[in-house]
Amino acid sequence: MGFFDSLKAKVQxxxxxxxxxxxFDRLKEGLAKTRSAVFGRLASLVRGRTLxxxxxxxxxxxxxxxxxxxxxxxxxxxxxxxxxxRSNTDDPDAVLDAxxxxxxxxxxxxxxxSSQKGELPKPYVVMxxxxxxxxxxxxxGKLAYNFQREGKRVIIGAADTFRAAxxxxxxxxxxRAGVEIVQQQRGADPAAVAYDTLNAAIARGMDVCLxxxxxxxxxxxxxxxxxxxxxRVLKKLVPDAPHDVWLxxxxxTGQNAIVQAREFAKVAPLSGLIVTKLDxxxxxxxxxxxxxxxxxxxxYIGVGERIDDLHPFDAIAFVEALFAEQPSVPQSVE
Amino acid sequence: MFESLQARLEEAIKRLxxxxxxxxxxxxxxxxxxxxxxxxxxxxxxxxxxxxxxxKAKAIGTEVKGKVLPEQLIVKIIYDELVSIMGTTxxxxxxxPAPPTVIMVVGLQGSGKTTFAAKLAALLRKKGQQPLxxxxxxxxxxxxxxxKTLASSINVPVFSMDGADxxxxxxxxxxxxxKFARTHVIxxxxxxxxxxxxxMREVESIRExxxxxxxxFVCDAMIxxxxxxxxxxxxxxxxxxxVVLSKLDGDARGGAALSIRLIVGKPIKFVxxxxxxxxxxxxxxDRIASRILGMGDIVSFVERAQQEFDEAKxxxxxxxxxxxxxxxxxxxxxxxxxxxxxxxxELLGMLPGMDKALRNVEIDDRAFTKIEAMILSMxxxxxxxPRIINGSRRLRIARGSGTTIQDVNRLLKQFEEMQKLMRAVxxxxxxxxxxxxxxxxxxxxx
Numbered sequence: 177m178g179f180f181d182s183l184k185a186k187v188q189x190x191x192x193x194x195x196x197x198x199x200f201d202r203l204k205e206g207l208a209k210t211r212s213a214v215f216g217r218l219a220s221l222v223r224g225r226t227l228x229x230x231x232x233x234x235x236x237x238x239x240x241x242x243x244x245x246x247x248x249x250x251x252x253x254x255x256x257x258x259x260x261x262r263s264n265t266d267d268p269d270a271v272l273d274a275x276x277x278x279x280x281x282x283x284x285x286x287x288x289x290s291s292q293k294g295e296l297p298k299p300y301v302v303m304x305x306x307x308x309x310x311x312x313x314x315x316x317g318k319l320a321y322n323f324q325r326e327g328k329r330v331i332i333g334a335a336d337t338f339r340a341a342x343x344x345x346x347x348x349x350x351x352r353a354g355v356e357i358v359q360q361q362r363g364a365d366p367a368a369v370a371y372d373t374l375n376a377a378i379a380r381g382m383d384v385c386l387x388x389x390x391x392x393x394x395x396x397x398x399x400x401x402x403x404x405x406x407x408r409v410l411k412k413l414v415p416d417a418p419h420d421v422w423l424x425x426x427x428x429t430g431q432n433a434i435v436q437a438r439e440f441a442k443v444a445p446l447s448g449l450i451v452t453k454l455d456x457x458x459x460x461x462x463x464x465x466x467x468x469x470x471x472x473x474x475x476y477i478g479v480g481e482r483i484d485d486l487h488p489f490d491a492i493a494f495v496e497a498l499f500a501e502q503p504s505v506p507q508s509v510e
Numbered sequence: 511m512f513e514s515l516q517a518r519l520e521e522a523i524k525r526l527x528x529x530x531x532x533x534x535x536x537x538x539x540x541x542x543x544x545x546x547x548x549x550x551x552x553x554x555x556x557x558x559x560x561x562x563x564x565x566k567a568k569a570i571g572t573e574v575k576g577k578v579l580p581e582q583l584i585v586k587i588i589y590d591e592l593v594s595i596m597g598t599t600x601x602x603x604x605x606x607p608a609p610p611t612v613i614m615v616v617g618l619q620g621s622g623k624t625t626f627a628a629k630l631a632a633l634l635r636k637k638g639q640q641p642l643x644x645x646x647x648x649x650x651x652x653x654x655x656x657x658k659t660l661a662s663s664i665n666v667p668v669f670s671m672d673g674a675d676x677x678x679x680x681x682x683x684x685x686x687x688x689k690f691a692r693t694h695v696i697x698x699x700x701x702x703x704x705x706x707x708x709x710m711r712e713v714e715s716i717r718e719x720x721x722x723x724x725x726x727f728v729c730d731a732m733i734x735x736x737x738x739x740x741x742x743x744x745x746x747x748x749x750x751x752x753v754v755l756s757k758l759d760g761d762a763r764g765g766a767a768l769s770i771r772l773i774v775g776k777p778i779k780f781v782x783x784x785x786x787x788x789x790x791x792x793x794x795x796d797r798i799a800s801r802i803l804g805m806g807d808i809v810s811f812v813e814r815a816q817q818e819f820d821e822a823k824x825x826x827x828x829x830x831x832x833x834x835x836x837x838x839x840x841x842x843x844x845x846x847x848x849x850x851x852x853x854x855x856e857l858l859g860m861l862p863g864m865d866k867a868l869r870n871v872e873i874d875d876r877a878f879t880k881i882e883a884m885i886l887s888m889x890x891x892x893x894x895x896p897r898i899i900n901g902s903r904r905l906r907i908a909r910g911s912g913t914t915i916q917d918v919n920r921l922l923k924q925f926e927e928m929q930k931l932m933r934a935v936x937x938x939x940x941x942x943x944x945x946x947x948x949x950x951x952x953x954x955x956x
Contacts, residue, residue, distance in 0.1 A: 237555055243734035246549045308757065308785075309620025309730065338785075340659035341652035348651035362659075393760040397876075426620060430552030430734025432762035453619065456703040458736035481649070 178265070178273035180280065184492050224268040227260045235275060242461030242498050245431050248468060252278055276495045279464065283491035287473040299331075299377040299385045301410060301417035303370075304450075305403060305440055306424035308391030311452040313342060315424050315478060316388040317349025318486035324355050328383035333373025334359035335366040335406060336390035346388055352483055356380070366390065366402060367409040374413045387418070394439030404443040420447045422475055427453045427460035437466045446470070451489075452478035459498055532572045532584075540584055541566060551763035551802045554738045557772050565591055589799055596771055596778070596795030603779070604723045604751065610642070610687045610695045612720050615754075616713055616744055617728035619701030622756035624653065626728050626782050627698040628660035629790040634694050635666060642692040644683040645670040646716065647700035657698055664787055667692075676700065680716045697722070704743035717748050726779065728754045729766055737766035741774045752779035755793070759783035767798050836929060838893035842885045845878060883911035884921050896922055 225231050232253055239249040255278045263274060302319070306312050313336065320330045332350050334357060336342040343359050350357040358373040370387050377385035389406065392399035410417040421444045425433050440446055449467075451460045454477050463474050474489040541562055548558045569587050605611045613630070615623045624647070631641040643661050645668055647653035654670050661668045667690075669683040680697050687695045699716065702709035717725065727741060727750040744750055753776050755767055767778055778793040885893065887910030892899050899907070904918045911918075 240549060240555045241735050243552075243736070246546050307732070307760065309622060311620055339656070341655035344652035344655050345650070393757065395759065395761050426730075426732075428618060428730070428734060428736045428740070429732045430762070430765070431550050432552070432732040432760065435761060453703070455705075456618070456736070457705055457739045458734065462734065 178267060178270060178277070180273040180277040180495075184280075222269070222272045225271060227257070227271050227274075231271065232257075238499065239461065242459040243430050244461035245434070245465045248465040251468070252282075252464070255282075272499065276499060279498065280491050280495045282464065283467055283474070283494065286467040286471055287489075287491060296383070297414075297416070297419055299374070299382050299414070301374060301377075301385045301387070301414060301419050303387045303389065303403075303407065303410075303418040303421045303444060304424060305389050305421060305444055305446075306391060307393050307436055310391070310424045310426040310429075311478060312336070312391060312424045313345050313349065313388055314481075315450055315452060315476075315486065316346065316386050317353055318478065318483055319476070320350065320355045320384075320386055321353035321483045322486060323384045323386075324353055329381070330355040330384045330386065331373060331377045331380070331382045332357045333370050333385065333387045335369045335373075335387050337362055337364045337366050337369060338390040342388075342390070349483075356382070367405045370406045371409045371413065374410055374417065378413060394436050400439065400443045403440070407444050418445070420475075421445050422448045422450050423472070424450045424452060425460070425463065425466075427451050427456065428458040429460075429462060431462060431465075433462040434465055434469065437470050437472060441470060441472075446472060448473050448475040450474070450476045450478065450486075454497075455479040455485075461498060532569045534566070534570055537566065537569055537584070544584075544588060547803065548765060548768075551765035552732075552734045552737070552769075553765035553802065554735055554769035554773065556738075557769045560772070561591070561595075561768075585803070589803060592768065592799035592802065593796050595768065596799060606723050609691075609693045610684070611693065611724070612684070612695045612697070612722040613724040613726060614697045614699060614713075614717060614720070614722040614748075615726050615728060616699050616748060616750070617701060618703065618730070618740060619650075621701065621728045621730045622782060623647075623701060623728045624657055624660070624698050625785065625787075626726075626754055626756060626780070626790075627696050628657065628664065628666075629782060629787050630780070631661065631666045631694075631696055632664040632787045633790050635664060639693040640691065641666055641694040641696055642683065642687050642690075643668045644680060644695060644697040646676040646679050646697050648674070648676055648679070649700045653698075653700070660787065676712060677715045677719055681719045684720055695720075704740045704747075710743070710747050713748050724751045725749055726752050726754050727776070728756055728782075729770065731755050731758045731764040731766065732760060732762040733766045738769050738773050741770045741776070745774050745776065750774070750776050752777050754778070754780045754782055755798075756782040759789070763802050764798055765802050768802060838885050838888060838896060838925065839890075841925065841928075842882065842893070845882060845885075880911070880913055880917065881921060884908075884913055884918055887911040896925060 221234065222231065235256070236249055236253060239252060240246070244252070252275070256275050259274045259278055260271070263270060267273065304312050304316050304319075316332060320332055323330045330353070332346060332355060334343050334346045336346070337360065340362070343362065347357055347359065356376075358369065358376050360369050360372075366389065373387060374385055376382075387406065387410075389403060390399070392403070394400060407418055407421070423437060423440050423446050425436070429436075437446065437449075449463055449472055451463055451474055454460055460477075466472055467474065474491075474494070476486050477489050477494070478486050544565065545558055545562055548561065549555070553561070565584075565588055568591065569584060572583065572587070603611070603613070615627045615630075617623050627643055631643050634641040643657055643666055645654040645657045647657075654668075658668050658670070669679070669686050671679045671682060674682070676699065683695055683697065686692075697716065697720065699713055700709070702713065704710065725748050727744050729737060729741065733740075741750070741753070753767075753770055753774075755764060755778055758764060758781050770776060771778065778795075778798075781791045781793050781798075783789045783791065884907055887907045888896075888899070892903065892907075899918075899922060904915050904922075907913075908915045908918045
């Protein structure tokens, strides 16, 4: 059994022990629309080869194309070299196995260090932040649906009071998910909306309180201060709120995502990432760099437009998808 | 990790010092740095490879002569190459022989299509045209409301149909446009992934029915390696005529612009920055080249400075400094002039080299607001002669400006130091580049 398979078995064993219904096929299912094979082009390219300079260069290119970034790619390849020296096998898939294990271990390490601590507080307050157009509002809708299906009572706060029609969009999602929503007119103070939402959550005995915020570029100082204010105001009602702040990243985003994570972490206590639009051709490899640099684990991934298209992140499946065949775009009907 | 290319090259280029010519051997390290810089800027791997080959071919054999440093020479070769790839001409909208001109806006979800559509309408309106916006995104909840809200703020009509499919909406909008003599029809389509065949077929059908003069592909400046795949697919399926680079007001380096230009070969027609509807600019190849290289946008800086800076006043100020008559009134004027040009951080970031210097410095624009408030709370007499500001005056100034006595004390001290420094500069005792370190500016080191 190679590095990767044993890692996979280990994770599965843990998952079964805690009675988690974690399925390794779930992500693949979501991604199946686009990726024909898990072991695609790269797998066949690497098969039976030894780790020489030529192969290292090919692996480097694969990682760079997945937006992993130069620095993290260098580190991964260095880790791979060391792992390769330790290994002693004639398995033709040994190289692929080693690089997948190298990456998965890094992701799992970050996930473990910051994993959820037992029972959720009540109300469990989550703030969703990110730059414009990454899919925050859609994600909030899907999250609400996920929690609601787990039998939790959910309330959403529409603290995006800036974008035209953001209120209507969130209201539609709230109706679809069957959860409550608190909103004010466009242009209202977002912190006030957040405060009202949490107030209502406490009064109505809600389990989960989700705060949607307006998209903002991390270079806009004033808007970033506003996030700080929202998180400060929430503390007036629940001293340890927000319990989680998730940064939503678009899978197509390149190296700028690293700067985004750094800047958002300055104004809100970031605790995880949500990667959206992973059902496209982009692979979102930049989360590897972010996970390492800021110890931020990926919590969920979005793989479609339906309300049930948000899944808990699965490092193993993510790594397999990272090395899946570069999907060719269908020219006509399948 | 985003230090400027020039700074990175300085280290890599040491081997070039004292060499008369650039050779394959002594340029290798420098090119490795260029490669890293381009990849960090999200330029596509394949494009980077081709680009490095080109630069190498151009650089090898070049003489290093005169006062030009080798790193400057290489940056120049790279910069020129970048600019030439990006295209040197500004491209205008293609117009229909008879109105209406039909423009289709396509792209991924969240790339900024709706905002761009409204901005383009605003721009056309400003030029005296009569645009019509068409809401063909029937999928995203409230997308139509978003377009209507934006359109009403710029007084442009929106065409929409409840419950209709996007192809019909687009088609009907043309009849409407002809009937009401609109000059331009801007069709805002739904965001879609390039691999979503059903959605791509829909946008193909729209194109076939309305035969647009322009199909503009809106691309988020923050996009990574996927830019090429996406742009290419949209081009193959709907025939893109131009690219719009959005969200360039962030700090993404926009390497995608280079990739798309080189691989898909489409001109970049607009740059969309900010959420205000007037923030639509034409594309300047040289500026994006500087940005990708992390060289700072010196041209934009100079342009803005020229707009705001009054030469006569500058001369007057210089005279005052020389005569040691620089007062709080002058200071206030300077401060306001600087702020008119934009945020201080943004301005400084445009200067070459400053990017690196500012990496760990936090500049709080609000600190300047505070200073302004304090000066405004002084009497004219106090502004001209700060020495008369005693304890009770300080308290009054603090109260008047909503600050604390400590803030006022700090300002007075900084001002005094600044005056001293100015004297030193004018008498030639201090070199200008030591200024930031000596000035007690409201910049915190973090």
